[in-house]
Amino acid sequence: MPLYGRGYKDKILKVDLSSGSCWTEKLDEKVMRLLLGGKGLGAWILYNEMAPHTDPLSPETPLIFVVGPLTGTTAPSAGRFGVLTKSPATGAFLDSYCGGFFAQTMKYAGYDAIVIRGAAREPKILIIDDEKVRIEDGTGVWGKTVMEATKTLKITYGEGFQTVVIGPAGERAAPIAGIFSDQRTAGRGGAGAVMGSKKLKGIAIRGTGRVEVADPHEFEEAVWIAHRMLRMSSQIKRLMTEGTANILELVNVAGALPTRNFQSGQFEENEKLWGEAWSREYWKRSIACHGCPIACSKVAYSKTRDIAVDGPDYETIFAVGTNCGVSDKEAIIYANYLCDLYGIDTISVGGIIAFVMELYQRGMISAEELDGIKAEWGNGDALVQLTEKIAKGEGIGELLQKGVREISKNFPGSEGFAMQVKGLEMPGYLPRAAKGIGLSYAISERGACHLRGSPLIEILGGADPLTVDGKAALFKTTQLDVAVIDAAILCYFVKFGITLKEVYQMINPCTGFGYESPRELHKVGERITTLARLFNTREGFSSKDDVLPKRSLSEPLPSGPAKGHVVELDELRSEYYKLMGWDEKGVPTEETLVRLGLREILAE
Numbered sequence: 100m101p102l103y104g105r106g107y108k109d110k111i112l113k114v115d116l117s118s119g120s121c122w123t124e125k126l127d128e129k130v131m132r133l134l135l136g137g138k139g140l141g142a143w144i145l146y147n148e149m150a151p152h153t154d155p156l157s158p159e160t161p162l163i164f165v166v167g168p169l170t171g172t173t174a175p176s177a178g179r180f181g182v183l184t185k186s187p188a189t190g191a192f193l194d195s196y197c198g199g200f201f202a203q204t205m206k207y208a209g210y211d212a213i214v215i216r217g218a219a220r221e222p223k224i225l226i227i228d229d230e231k232v233r234i235e236d237g238t239g240v241w242g243k244t245v246m247e248a249t250k251t252l253k254i255t256y257g258e259g260f261q262t263v264v265i266g267p268a269g270e271r272a273a274p275i276a277g278i279f280s281d282q283r284t285a286g287r288g289g290a291g292a293v294m295g296s297k298k299l300k301g302i303a304i305r306g307t308g309r310v311e312v313a314d315p316h317e318f319e320e321a322v323w324i325a326h327r328m329l330r331m332s333s334q335i336k337r338l339m340t341e342g343t344a345n346i347l348e349l350v351n352v353a354g355a356l357p358t359r360n361f362q363s364g365q366f367e368e369n370e371k372l373w374g375e376a377w378s379r380e381y382w383k384r385s386i387a388c389h390g391c392p393i394a395c396s397k398v399a400y401s402k403t404r405d406i407a408v409d410g411p412d413y414e415t416i417f418a419v420g421t422n423c424g425v426s427d428k429e430a431i432i433y434a435n436y437l438c439d440l441y442g443i444d445t446i447s448v449g450g451i452i453a454f455v456m457e458l459y460q461r462g463m464i465s466a467e468e469l470d471g472i473k474a475e476w477g478n479g480d481a482l483v484q485l486t487e488k489i490a491k492g493e494g495i496g497e498l499l500q501k502g503v504r505e506i507s508k509n510f511p512g513s514e515g516f517a518m519q520v521k522g523l524e525m526p527g528y529l530p531r532a533a534k535g536i537g538l539s540y541a542i543s544e545r546g547a548c549h550l551r552g553s554p555l556i557e558i559l560g561g562a563d564p565l566t567v568d569g570k571a572a573l574f575k576t577t578q579l580d581v582a583v584i585d586a587a588i589l590c591y592f593v594k595f596g597i598t599l600k601e602v603y604q605m606i607n608p609c610t611g612f613g614y615e616s617p618r619e620l621h622k623v624g625e626r627i628t629t630l631a632r633l634f635n636t637r638e639g640f641s642s643k644d645d646v647l648p649k650r651s652l653s654e655p656l657p658s659g660p661a662k663g664h665v666v667e668l669d670e671l672r673s674e675y676y677k678l679m680g681w682d683e684k685g686v687p688t689e690e691t692l693v694r695l696g697l698r699e700i701l702a703e
């Protein structure tokens with residue numbers, strides 16, 4: 100049975116920037132049934148088409164844009180695309196997701212994936228107008244900020260075109276550079292640097308098609324149920340009114356709010372940064388990604404500068420706020436704005452500045468070495484100045500833009516408080532205050548990641564955060580659920596309103612695959628997670644890399660509800676490997692690969 104018309108377009112667009120050639124290939128039905136699409140399809144392409152140990156910034160590295168079977172349908176919060184590649188920050192598997200209006204346009208244009216390889220000699224723009232694809236000179240936008248480049252492409256190509264671009268940081272291949280669609284970001288892990296290394300400034304895409312599903316009647320019923328459940332969820336309601344920042348108060352109460360480079364888990368000025376405070380003082384409107392009833396994004400207007408930002412969201416408020424001891428909202432807004440302007444990841448930037456502030460606190464770096472910046476905790480001016488240095492890669496910013504792990508190499512003795520895993524800076528939950536989060540940061544294939552499990556289950560009281568009992572199983576279950584969501588592709592936040600059952604009820608009539616139960620879909624998630632793991636093991640990653648910084652492992656938390664706690668990682672990690680059918684080094688066993696059917700679809 101053809102895949103076209105079952106949530107798929109049955110087409111992968113391939114672009115070689117070295118030769119300037121473009122062509123399309125069909126999907127493989129067996130692969131799609133086993134891996135569904137989105138992350139699954141991207142992981143399969145990455146594994147099969149990339150030679151091991153390829154430099155992430157070499158022309159041979161593929162940069163893969165994917166959508167899922169639900170993209171462009173009426174399913175709620177399905178307006179997101181994924182970017183997959185090998186991360187220049189970690190050297191590991193990278194998948195990063197972004198909202199806005201690019202995803203459904205890519206599907207309407209007729210593509211399930213766009214795979215870009217090679218590298219142009221001069222800056223280029225990729226133009227996709229339904230089936231017409233061309234590569235144009237991008238010299239005129241090279242050097243422009245994210246906002247300038249986006250505006251220029253929209254004016255140049257006109258009505259109906261959606262864009263992704265990189266900023267100046269991506270052009271110079273900074274490993275913290277993201278890919279931006281309007282002000283939405285595929286931020287983590289440096290996909291923007293891979294795009295910059297190919298000299299590709301942006302993609303402009305227009306699609307005039309529509310998305311058909313296998314059983315429209317049953318599909319619409321399932322979609323109606325999902326919408327209804329989302330509307331009824333109290334957590335979704337809080338996302339609607341206060342954005343992701345609504346959780347800051349709860350995370351602080353749990354003692355899991357990273358403060359001053361993860362030294363503690365409660366910020367004394369946390370009230371100033373609650374969602375309610377942002378809502379009252381700064382947020383003037385909400386915006387939604389395509390087809391999203393939640394509209395979690397809030398737009399803040401500065402009172403002292405003529406700027407507005409999409410955000411700041413919880414992760415940004417923690418990263419450049421509490422983790423740097425900063426409560427000055429104007430400074431947080433401006434740091435957020437600079438990151439968006441130059442095209443860098445706010446979580447990594449906050450992690451870098453917090454690390455620098457601790458080096459400064461310990462007398463390991465001076466203001467002179469920081470181009471005259473006094474990097475004191477809570478200093479909003481220093482936050483802004485350091486963000487600007489990193490964004491422009493100038494002065495001390497040339498070193499800082501490389502990320503915490505690389506900076507730490509210049510400061511012997513700092514490794515224990517360099518808060519990163521596999522080279523990726525830690526997101527906004529303190530591992531010592533929620534043990535399952537510690538496991539997820541250590542294991543996640545792209546490095547420290549808050550989106551590969553469900554940290555909020557522990558924070559919101561769904562599981563005792565301070566025990567290791569049952570945490571490996573909890574992480575496994577939520578991790579595999581998220582892998583399905585990233586294959587479908589839905590927004591991560593739908594998890595606060597619907598379960599895998601509702602996703603299953605939409606996927607079957609959409610694809611016609613006839614999965615027998617949500618459990619079978621869960622197995623798709625296991626297959627995808629194992630495939631990403633295989634990519635990493637082939638690159639040389641193993642249990643030695645599934646670690647946490649010493650601070651999380653052997654520095655008892657000094658205060659708060661988790662006072663005295665560390666993460667008992669060895670125990671958690673061994674149990675998790677067993678549950679996944681991986682050996683003691685974290686390598687999936689042959690038996691597991693056969694059980695999951697992966698052997699049948701992988702290149703030797």
Ligand code: SF4
Binds near residue numbers: 177199394592
């Ligand atoms: S919940 Fe927020 S991030 Fe997710 S799709 Fe909706 S607006 Fe976009």
